[in-house]
Amino acid sequence: MKADFESVGKRLPYVEPEGYVEDLVERCATRALHSRKATPSSDSSRLPRRIGIAVTSMAAALLAAAIIFPAITKSINPDRVTVETIAQSQTLGDVLSTLSNDELAAIEYYSFDEMPTSDYDDSEE
């Protein structure tokens, strides 16, 4: 065989039956026309669908955040104690009972007369 491909010409080593390709093309055209008619894709029909997708996505994201965020917080600080929690659960007596005698002695209580008053106190002297 010559090394020149021109001698082979443009034939391919396979053929399709007579008229097959023309029929295939015709079928493809018909299907394309049918599929276009079955699924009209005008902008007016696409817009509400896009809005729907955007709203659904946002709602899903918010829901996920609402579920995941507290779960993450709880896993990071399972014994989370806030100032409010202490104030609600411990009386002054409970707090004072945890102090040593020296610490108690170091606390200087105000006498009634020494109680600080507000600068905006409207009582008459």
Added chain:
Amino acid sequence: MAHIDDDQLVEMLKSSNDRDRGYRLLLAKYGSRLYWHIRRIVVAHEDAEDVMQETAINILAGIDKFEQKSSLSTWVYRIATNEALRLLRRRTGFFQSIDSLGETLVEKLEDEAGVDADAAELLFQKALLQLPTQQRLAFNLRYYDEMPYEEIAKVTGKNVNTLKTNYHFAVSKIKDYLKENSL
């Protein structure tokens, strides 16, 4: 089919009344050439059918966007080429180039050709499938479809000088392959 020129076809495609008829005439005029162009790229008959269907759908969907910056034939060839390459890309792995599909395509070629195939024709096609995709594409469009380089450039999105180089290398590699593997 009566001869109809591209200007008449474009006029029909742009008219809402004649669009469907124009579309059928367009495919009747170019469909067969597009099929064989696709077949030479993807090799397998079933793949060529799938790509032909996608091409027909994309041509119909793109008629409104066709601005006549290129000829009608260039435009439809471009769509067919892109669809054929898209199918090959789907057949590759994540980091794999479509150039690596040569062996797979040769296997498909042997399946399609059968035992009675002409040995010289088969060898020539095997030589073509050894080429990198861009060289194979440039060769096919130039040799089989007899397109001028300027038109091939519009179909492939490459520049004319690159395509001339691609064609030159393709011819040289095909000749070498045929010499090495001659019967």
